Amino acid sequence: MAEVQDGAVGSAVQKLDDQSPAPATAVVRSDRVPNPGFPPERPRVTDLDPKKAKAAERTVTALFFLSIIGSAFAVAAYVLFPIDEGAPSTIRLSNMFIGIGITLGLLGIGIGAVHWSKALMHGHEEVEMRHPTRGSDESREKAVQIFRQSNEESGFTRRSLMRNTLIGAVVATPIPAVALFRELAPHEDPIALLRHTMWDTGVRLARDPSGTPILASDVTIGSVFQVIPEGLADLESHRIEEKAKAAVLLMRLPIDELNEREDRRSWSYDGIVAYSKICTHVGCPVALYEQQTHHLLCPCHQSQFDVANHCEVIFGPAARPLPQLPITVDDEGYLVAQRDFEEPVGPSFWEREL
Numbered sequence: 001m002a003e004v005q006d007g008a009v010g011s012a013v014q015k016l017d018d019q020s021p022a023p024a025t026a027v028v029r030s031d032r033v034p035n036p037g038f039p040p041e042r043p044r045v046t047d048l049d050p051k052k053a054k055a056a057e058r059t060v061t062a063l064f065f066l067s068i069i070g071s072a073f074a075v076a077a078y079v080l081f082p083i084d085e086g087a088p089s090t091i092r093l094s095n096m097f098i099g100i101g102i103t104l105g106l107l108g109i110g111i112g113a114v115h116w117s118k119a120l121m122h123g124h125e126e127v128e129m130r131h132p133t134r135g136s137d138e139s140r141e142k143a144v145q146i147f148r149q150s151n152e153e154s155g156f157t158r159r160s161l162m163r164n165t166l167i168g169a170v171v172a173t174p175i176p177a178v179a180l181f182r183e184l185a186p187h188e189d190p191i192a193l194l195r196h197t198m199w200d201t202g203v204r205l206a207r208d209p210s211g212t213p214i215l216a217s218d219v220t221i222g223s224v225f226q227v228i229p230e231g232l233a234d235l236e237s238h239r240i241e242e243k244a245k246a247a248v249l250l251m252r253l254p255i256d257e258l259n260e261r262e263d264r265r266s267w268s269y270d271g272i273v274a275y276s277k278i279c280t281h282v283g284c285p286v287a288l289y290e291q292q293t294h295h296l297l298c299p300c301h302q303s304q305f306d307v308a309n310h311c312e313v314i315f316g317p318a319a320r321p322l323p324q325l326p327i328t329v330d331d332e333g334y335l336v337a338q339r340d341f342e343e344p345v346g347p348s349f350w351e352r353e354l
């Protein structure tokens with residue numbers, strides 16, 4: 001006689017007949033938790049009161065109507081607030097109004113659909129039992145026959161030249177798309193484009209967006225400034241691109257907490273350091289500064305840079321530190337650049353080409 005006990009749960013077991021050829025592990029549990037089934041269905045207010053159902057219907061209709069208005073508003077905003085590349089405020093206005101319209105359009109549909117399903121559609125729970133996904137031998141054999149017959153009738157295997165040219169045509173068809181996408185890239189050499197910014201010897205660091213130069217004494221410990229080169233606001237053409245490339249974050253740390261490499265000791269001024277604001281991952285603006293830890297965080301994919309250690313990457317997908325802008329002060333005490341960045345700003349894949 002073999003009696004098999006499930007030690008973990010102390011379950012009752014089926015006694016196996018000594019004569020039975022069944023293996024000793026063939027255990028039938030009798031303590032399985034019974035299926036409790038669905039809880040009793042509770043009627044909703046809209047099931048009980050036709051007035052409430054009508055009100056819910058009106059709410060859903062209003063939400064869908066709001067969505068239509070939002071979408072129409074987005075289109076109107078696109079027409080009424082065109083972007084003038086020389087005026088950043090037009091970009092902000094256009095994005096804001098188009099964004100508001102699209103938000104209303106999507107929210108209206110989303111909330112309306114959820115409310116419709118929760119308040120008005122039937123709430124019965126149902127169970128759909130699984131069924132075997134493998135077809136019967138008969139249907140599988142039939143499928144193979146169909147393939148064979150199709151192959152025979154089309155001559156796909158037999159007419160090899162035609163088949164190969166078809167494969168060639170299918171492979172070649174997406175190639176024009178590659179050329180079209182290539183057109184989206186800048187026409188100038190992207191490395192040269194990112195290699196140089198407006199920073200140059202003696203260019204003052206100015207507040208963004210006012211363009212006011214910054215005195216070294218204005219930068220207190222723990223503070224952070226977003227800065228642009230002085231004079232950027234006067235540029236009429238390519239202003240957006242130049243600003244995007246030249247945006248810099250300026251921070252002051254206690255000198256004893258700044259671990260500067262020997263060859264870069266002259267790049268900072270009295271604990272004040274300047275780093276490119278463009279994330280080296282895919283180019284989002286690094287935006288959050290944690291003054292206790294001296295960490296900069298990029299909100300796009302959470303890359304973190306350690307300002308105290310040359311903005312090296314301490315977390316996230318960015319592959320290299322933020323480029324540092326060498327700075328000093330001029331005769332009047334204003335912070336100025338010593339020269340341009342020594343490496344291209346922005347995503348790392350530009351650098352790999354170098």
Ligand code: FES
Pocket residue numbers: 279280281282283284298299300301302303316317318
């Ligand atoms: S762009 Fe900054 S982490 Fe991806």
